Amino acid sequence: MTEVYLFVAVGTIAVIAAMMMLISENAVHSALFLILNFACVAFMYLMLDAPFLAMVQIAVYAGAIMVLFLFVIMLLGAESSESRLSSMKAVPGSRLHTPVAVLLTMILLLTVGIAIAQENVDFIEDDGAEPLVRVANYTYFAPRLNVLLDATLTVEGLQFGKSSEHLRLTAGEHTLTLVDAETGAIVLESTLTLEADQTVSALVTGIDEATLTTFAEDLTQLADNQTRVSIFNATGEAVSLQDTGSPFGSKDDSRLVVADVPANSISTPIVVSSGESDSLRFIAAENGALGEDAASLFNIVEAEFVRDTHHLIVLTDQPNASEPFAYYLATDTAQQFGSPKAVGQILFTKYLLPLQVVGLVLLAALVGVIVLSQRQVSTVEVRARRPERRRVSRPLTSVIANQVEDSAGASGGRLQAGEKPAGD
Amino acid sequence: MVQTEAFVMLSAVLFVMGTLGVLVRRNAILVFMSVELMLNAANLSFVAFAKHWQNLDGHLFVFFVMTVAAAEVAVGLALIVTIFRSKQSIDIDELHQMEG
Numbered sequence: 001m002t003e004v005y006l007f008v009a010v011g012t013i014a015v016i017a018a019m020m021m022l023i024s025e026n027a028v029h030s031a032l033f034l035i036l037n038f039a040c041v042a043f044m045y046l047m048l049d050a051p052f053l054a055m056v057q058i059a060v061y062a063g064a065i066m067v068l069f070l071f072v073i074m075l076l077g078a079e080s081s082e083s084r085l086s087s088m089k090a091v092p093g094s095r096l097h098t099p100v101a102v103l104l105t106m107i108l109l110l111t112v113g114i115a116i117a118q119e120n121v122d123f124i125e126d127d128g129a130e131p132l133v134r135v136a137n138y139t140y141f142a143p144r145l146n147v148l149l150d151a152t153l154t155v156e157g158l159q160f161g162k163s164s165e166h167l168r169l170t171a172g173e174h175t176l177t178l179v180d181a182e183t184g185a186i187v188l189e190s191t192l193t194l195e196a197d198q199t200v201s202a203l204v205t206g207i208d209e210a211t212l213t214t215f216a217e218d219l220t221q222l223a224d225n226q227t228r229v230s231i232f233n234a235t236g237e238a239v240s241l242q243d244t245g246s247p248f249g250s251k252d253d254s255r256l257v258v259a260d261v262p263a264n265s266i267s268t269p270i271v272v273s274s275g276e277s278d279s280l281r282f283i284a285a286e287n288g289a290l291g292e293d294a295a296s297l298f299n300i301v302e303a304e305f306v307r308d309t310h311h312l313i314v315l316t317d318q319p320n321a322s323e324p325f326a327y328y329l330a331t332d333t334a335q336q337f338g339s340p341k342a343v344g345q346i347l348f349t350k351y352l353l354p355l356q357v358v359g360l361v362l363l364a365a366l367v368g369v370i371v372l373s374q375r376q377v378s379t380v381e382v383r384a385r386r387p388e389r390r391r392v393s394r395p396l397t398s399v400i401a402n403q404v405e406d407s408a409g410a411s412g413g414r415l416q417a418g419e420k421p422a423g424d
Numbered sequence: 425m426v427q428t429e430a431f432v433m434l435s436a437v438l439f440v441m442g443t444l445g446v447l448v449r450r451n452a453i454l455v456f457m458s459v460e461l462m463l464n465a466a467n468l469s470f471v472a473f474a475k476h477w478q479n480l481d482g483h484l485f486v487f488f489v490m491t492v493a494a495a496e497v498a499v500g501l502a503l504i505v506t507i508f509r510s511k512q513s514i515d516i517d518e519l520h521q522m523e524g
Contacts, residue, residue: 003425003426004426007426007430007431011430011434014434014438015434015437015438015441018437018438018441018442018461019441021445021454021457021458021461022441022444022445022448022449022458027451027453027454030454030457031457034457034460034461037438037461037464038464041438041464041467041468044431044434044468044471045468045471047426048431048471048472048474048475049475050471050474050475050483050486052483053467053471053483053486053487056487056490057467057490060490060494061460061464061490061493064494065460065493065494065497068497068498068501069453069456069457069497069501072453072501072504072505073453075505076453076504076505076508076514337475337478337480338474338475338480338483342480343480343483343484343487346480346481346484347484347487350481350484351484351488354484354488358488358491358492361491361492361495362491362494362495364495365495365496365498365499366498368499368502369498369499369502372499372502372503372505372506373502373505373506
């Protein structure tokens with residue numbers, strides 16, 4: 001609801017500012033109202049998950065473009081070109097300026113004071129981001145779980161093999177209670193200790209008894225062609241993960257053991273190239289050693305590792321089978337929608353050519369502005385110089401003309417004098 | 425959660441106000457500022473639709489519109505200054521030598 005109220009308030013301010021821009025007689029006031037309108041639009045961008053554009057809006061529009069406008073208005077003295085009365089009106093209106101300025105200052109001080117009093121402003125150090133937690137359900141006896149965090153119902157009906165969204169919690173201790181959604185019986189109760197900047201996964205596994213395993217994960221994004229895979233082994237015995245290369249590779253052409261995972265633990269993340277399909281095989285490993293008779297436990301055929309995704313493979317025992325089963329848990333690690341990084345990434349990949357074209361347009365504009373101002377200067381200079389030249393040169397020209405006539409006459413005489421003998 | 429329609433309506437209102445400004449005002453600088461208002465209104469609906477379809481292309485278009493608007497403002501204001509130097513006025517009703 002807060003969002004709707006904010007939208008209505010800021011939207012009203014934007015419309016009123018636009019209206020005032022239209023009706024105010026002083027062009028400087030119009031420009032200031034337009035800046036207010038741009039700031040409101042920037043706020044709307046923030047509401048629409050576009051923080052990068054909001055900042056560009058403030059910096060480019062409210063900053064650069066409007067300063068240019070104000071500069072030209074002041075330069076031309078065009079504040080009130082449509083009506084001379086506004087400057088007269090401004091004098092009685094100026095009495096209002098002082099109380100308004102004082103009021104605004106008081107509001108600013110009050111806001112800052114409240115922020116400091118509520119300890120929202122931390123001058124000393126950053127506590128780090130709040131930790132994120134997700135809960136994944138791998139309990140066979142409770143296919144739907146209700147997740148309670150600090151005795152409040154957070155996730156309802158978490159299905160088997162699914163994970164909840166990442167929940168944002170404060171750092172510190174939290175109680176996690178899992179309740180069977182169908183019977184209402186408490187499946188598990190545990191304490192989570194969270195630290196700042198952590199991304200924690202809480203996996204509940206078990207065939208007839210629930211076990212909770214929590215571990216921190218690294219969900220930061222890797223390079224374009226790489227993705228991270230972690231393996232959680234919920235079975236009672238140690239396993240190894242083997243890269244078989246081809247889908248049905250035999251045990252003999254064992255290529256690489258990519259991870260050794262002891263019982264009930266998580267492997268270190270393996271970095272694989274994304275976009276390729278790969279075949280992996282879980283094999284029983286005793287004490288990490290790979291014997292000749294290492295039994296193949298589970299084959300993953302043609303696993304595809306998509307980019308911008310964190311893969312978690314959970315290997316669990318099955319209730320009515322001797323062999324375990326592997327479940328996937330994929331988490332999207334792509335940048336947040338509208339963040340500078342996401343916008344930058346698409347700008348320099350898909351929109352690289354338009355970016356270059358815009359750069360050219362800006363260059364053309366730069367040259368155009370220089371040419372426009374240059375011509376103006378030159379015409380002004382020519383106009384200014386001509387009368388000066390005339391004034392100075394008129395007597396000079398007559399002097400020169402006299403001299404030239406004299407010399408011409410003299411030389412002409414000489415020539416004539418000289419030609420005569422030549423002609424003879 | 426504010427609906428996309430609300431943002432588009434706000435954008436429409438701002439756009440109409442910009443159009444009004446272009447049609448009504450006679451000061452060339454104010455006409456120019458009204459054009460900026462219209463560009464902004466269009467940008468707002470771009471961003472609103474980008475959020476609605478979860479597609480970043482709208483953001484990129486806004487980025488390009490902003491860049492081109494910056495270039496346009498620089499050239500436009502230079503033109504206005506040039507016109508003011510030759511005509512001693514930026515009232516668009518007095519600029520009719522093109523018989524427009």
